[in-house]
Amino acid sequence: MAEADPGTIERDTVSVPADDAAGPVTEKEPASRVWRRRALMFAIPLILIAAAAFYWAGLQGKAVTDNAYVQMDKVSISAEVGGKIIEVAVADGDTVQQGDLLFRIDPTPYQLQVAQANAAIATAQANVTALANSSDLSGADISAAQEDIAFAQANFARKDALYERGFLTKTEHDAARHAVAQAREQLRQAQARQQAAQAKLATGSAVPGENPQVAAGKAQREVAQLSLSRTEVRAPAAGRIAEADRLQIGQQLVQGLPVVTIVRESTPYVEANFKETDLADMRVGQRAKIHLDAYPDLELEGRVETIGAGTGSEFSVLPAQNATGNWVKVTQRVPVRIRLLGKSPRQLIAGQSSEVTVYTDEGK
Structure with a gap:
């Protein structure tokens, strides 16, 4: 086996099958689908922006x-007078017209007040009649007192002459003088009683031509009649009834309390x-x-x-107080x-x- 050249490096070659070298085969994506996806990517934001702009424009003005x-x-x-409810004429949901009866309060106490005021008027009128026919006002007592003065003065004059001549005692002379003074005092009292009677029959500027006692009785009767008329509570305006469940026969109403x-x-x-x-x-x-x-x-x-x-x-009822360190606008x-x-x-x-x-x- 020949030695390898030291200047060269041997490499092992690996054979790769033709199928593996090619790798997996993919189909090419259609161009229409790519464009459709890109169109959606751009269209959705544009639609959202347009919708927001349209909504904002719709809020203007x-x-x-x-x-x-x-x-x-x-x-x-509310009841303008207190008392017990004896009749209820409405219920929740009823429609009423102005002047319709809502409920009625027991009128008996106020009828008695009217009768009491009538009695006071009758008493005042009787007093006026008695004063008009009294001797104090007629002047009879004054005339009698004036006659007593004239008689006492004449008697004193005679006794004074006898006293000067020495035919009368000092006691009798002083008694005659006292009789004159007493007659004058009776005249003064009669005149005072006449003035008092005239004052009781006098009329003031507030109610000219009518005795004050009679006028007071009539005013008292008017107040009693007004209270009596207020025992019938009527609708001040047309509308529909609400909260009528608080109206119960026999219930004691308090004046001024809404019911x-x-x-x-x-x-x-x-x-x-x-x-x-x-x-x-x-x-x-x-x-x-x-x-x-x-x-x-x-x-x-x-x-x-x-x-x-x-x-x-x-x-x-309790307004917000913003002068605090934790204030939030x-x-x-x-x-x-x-x-x-x-x-x-x-x-x-x-x-x-x-x-x-x-x-x-x-x-x-």
């Missing part, structure tokens, strides 16, 4: 909120709480659309009637009142949730 509720004016009814509510369905409106950042272009009178959660297919038209004078938190909500245009074809209920869109590009 509008202010939308779903923090909105149907509201109606409510009248809380039933009338919801005025004739004047519904929507109170929408918009973010303060939505108010830059909002104006009174702008058009609005309302969609109710209860009636998805119903669309109502409205107008911005008022924009609140303060945020919702400003008028809360929160976007505030401002109540906006939307007046409905026309009558809704479906019944509206106070408190219904809704979505409001205000077109802020109008009326700028």
Whole structure:
């Protein structure tokens, strides 16, 4: 075996089968599929961008909120006089008109007050008649006192002359003088009684031509009659009854305590709480659309009637105090009142949730 040349390196050659050397055979992908995949890769982002742009453009000139509720004016009814309920004429859900009877309070105590006032008037009128016919007012006592004075003075003059001549004692002379003074005092008392009687019959500027005692009795009767009329509680406005379950026969009512509510369905409106950042272009009178959660297919038209004078938190029972070290800024909500245009074809209920869109590009 010949020696290898040291300057050369022998390599072993490995024979590879023809099939293995070729490797796996793949089919060539069609060009249409490649282009379709590339088109999708570019189209999806473009569609998303276009949709976002379309959505953003749709929001321009509008202010939308779903923090909105149907509201109606409510009248809380309370008894103006206290007493026991003896009749209830309404129930929850009833529709009433202005002046309809709601409930009645026991009138007996107030009927007695009217009778008591009538008695006081009769007493005052009797006193007036007695004073008008009394001797104090007629002047008879004054005339009698004046006659007594004249007689006492004449008697004193005679006794004074006898006393000067020494035919009368000093005691008798002093008694005659005392009789004159006593007669004058009786005249003064009679005149005082006449003035007092005239004062009792006098009329003041507040009630000219009528005795004050009689006028006081009539005023007392009017108060009693007013209280009696208030035992029948009637509807101050038309609407639907709510919370009537608190009216129970035999229940003792407290004056001024609300016991039933009338919801005025004739004047519904929507109170929408918009973010303060939505108010830059909002104006009174702008058009609005309302969609109710209860009636998805119903669309109502409205107008911005008022924009609140303060945020919702400003008028809360416990307003937020932001003067703290952990203060976090929160976007505030401002109540906006939307007046409905026309009558809704479906019944509206106070408190219904809704979505409001205000077109802020109008009326700028």
